[in-house]
Amino acid sequence: MVARPMSKEFLPFTRPSIDDATIAGVAEVLRSGWITSGPQVKAFEAELSKLFGGRPVRAFNSGTITLEVGLRLAGVGPGDEVITTPLSWVATANVVQEVGARPVFVDVDPRTRNIDLGEVEKAVTNRTKAIIPVDLAGLPVDRDRLYAVAGKSKLRIIEDAAQSIGASWGGRLIGSFGDLVSFSFHANKNITTAEGGALVLPSEELVPLCEKLRFQGVTRSGEDGMEVDVLGGKANLTDLAARIGLGQLPHLNEFTARRRELARRYFSLWDRTLGCELPPEDFENSNWHMFQVVLPARAERAVFIRRMREAGIGIGVHYPAMHLFALYRALGWRAGQFPHAERIGRSIATLPLFPAMKDDDVDRVCKAAREALK
Numbered sequence: 001m002v003a004r005p006m007s008k009e010f011l012p013f014t015r016p017s018i019d020d021a022t023i024a025g026v027a028e029v030l031r032s033g034w035i036t037s038g039p040q041v042k043a044f045e046a047e048l049s050k051l052f053g054g055r056p057v058r059a060f061n062s063g064t065i066t067l068e069v070g071l072r073l074a075g076v077g078p079g080d081e082v083i084t085t086p087l088s089w090v091a092t093a094n095v096v097q098e099v100g101a102r103p104v105f106v107d108v109d110p111r112t113r114n115i116d117l118g119e120v121e122k123a124v125t126n127r128t129k130a131i132i133p134v135d136l137a138g139l140p141v142d143r144d145r146l147y148a149v150a151g152k153s154k155l156r157i158i159e160d161a162a163q164s165i166g167a168s169w170g171g172r173l174i175g176s177f178g179d180l181v182s183f184s185f186h187a188n189k190n191i192t193t194a195e196g197g198a199l200v201l202p203s204e205e206l207v208p209l210c211e212k213l214r215f216q217g218v219t220r221s222g223e224d225g226m227e228v229d230v231l232g233g234k235a236n237l238t239d240l241a242a243r244i245g246l247g248q249l250p251h252l253n254e255f256t257a258r259r260r261e262l263a264r265r266y267f268s269l270w271d272r273t274l275g276c277e278l279p280p281e282d283f284e285n286s287n288w289h290m291f292q293v294v295l296p297a298r299a300e301r302a303v304f305i306r307r308m309r310e311a312g313i314g315i316g317v318h319y320p321a322m323h324l325f326a327l328y329r330a331l332g333w334r335a336g337q338f339p340h341a342e343r344i345g346r347s348i349a350t351l352p353l354f355p356a357m358k359d360d361d362v363d364r365v366c367k368a369a370r371e372a373l374k
């Protein structure tokens with residue numbers, strides 16, 4: 001295939017911003033002789049805990065394992081049901097199966113694209129143990145209503161806040177309140193460690209079990225004591241990754257502010273006659289992890305993606321409705337059960353949005369989208 005000449009550099013839908021001090025910091029860790037979990041992880045956990053109002057936080061090597069450990073800490077296991085959204089990264093439901101429980105999907109609210117809490121209430125059975133809400137694109141699920149629904153049926157909540165670091169609800173930062181809260185630091189996220197995650201715990205008492213589940217079930221004591229009394233995994237973060245995170249955290253507010261500015265620009269420049277559904281204009285709570293539009297029914301998403309790529313612009317797909325994946329169809333889930341999630345999953349498109357983007361990059365995306373969709 002012959003590469004088409006492009007007038008400008010390719011604009012991906014996301015790109016991490018890593019400063020020179022962080023790169024130098026990682027080199028220092030490499031030279032230090034201690035590159036796996038150590039002082040950098042401890043410092044990263046301490047900074048995260050400070051951010052979340054002093055709550056206990058433990059770092060992991062992914063935001064998938066943090067969800068799984070969250071479920072285990074909540075006592076979710078075989079025979080239990082966990083209610084979640086079909087419109088998320090498949091990790092959200094896979095972890096429910098990992099612990100031997102059954103994921104129960106309910107539809108999303110077509111405006112927020114997040115789980116419909118009215119549908120959650122209807123799906124509760126005597127086997128329901130927990131809810132995993134997902135803050136899609138960094139727009140938080142209504143925490144007041146979520147905790148009211150959970151409280152009524154004594155359900156645990158494992159917040160899948162993979163995308164919502166820096167977002168808030170009612171003026172409180174996501175992670176600084178609530179039950180178990182899970183973050184991802186995958187390269188696409190607003191704060192990254194390349195790969196990684198963090199779990200915020202509702203009480204100090206859970207720390208020893210959390211640490212055991214993270215690392216082979218091991219408890220050390222004295223100079224040479226070691227005991228293993230639970231089956232733990234191997235999910236510790238490296239110091240190299242933690243040092244990236246330590247270099248990222250001081251930029252959190254600035255990154256979020258820049259994302260908000262770019263989102264505002266999308267709202268002001270986007271051609272409303274194209275018939276796309278824009279996200280809710282939430283400049284209070286959302287961290288603008290993604291700016292996603294739902295294409296009109298007449299548009300074929302694959303054609304849109306190709307045309308945008310030809311114009312030098314990357315478009316993401318987050319996410320196809322996961323109950324339609326073969327793995328979930330095998331559990332009995334079918335097309336037609338969640339019409340909002342299915343329609344959105346077919347037509348959602350993630351536009352470029354990351355802190356280093358220029359204002360005129362947004363102009364370029366809006367112009368190319370107009371041409372691609374007309």
Ligand SMILES: Cc1ncc(COP(=O)(O)O)c(C=O)c1O
Binds near residue numbers: 065091134186
């Ligand atoms: C909503 C959601 N849940 C879970 C995850 C899993 O995180 P990770 O990729 O760090 O395992 C991600 C990120 O990829 C995500 O976006």
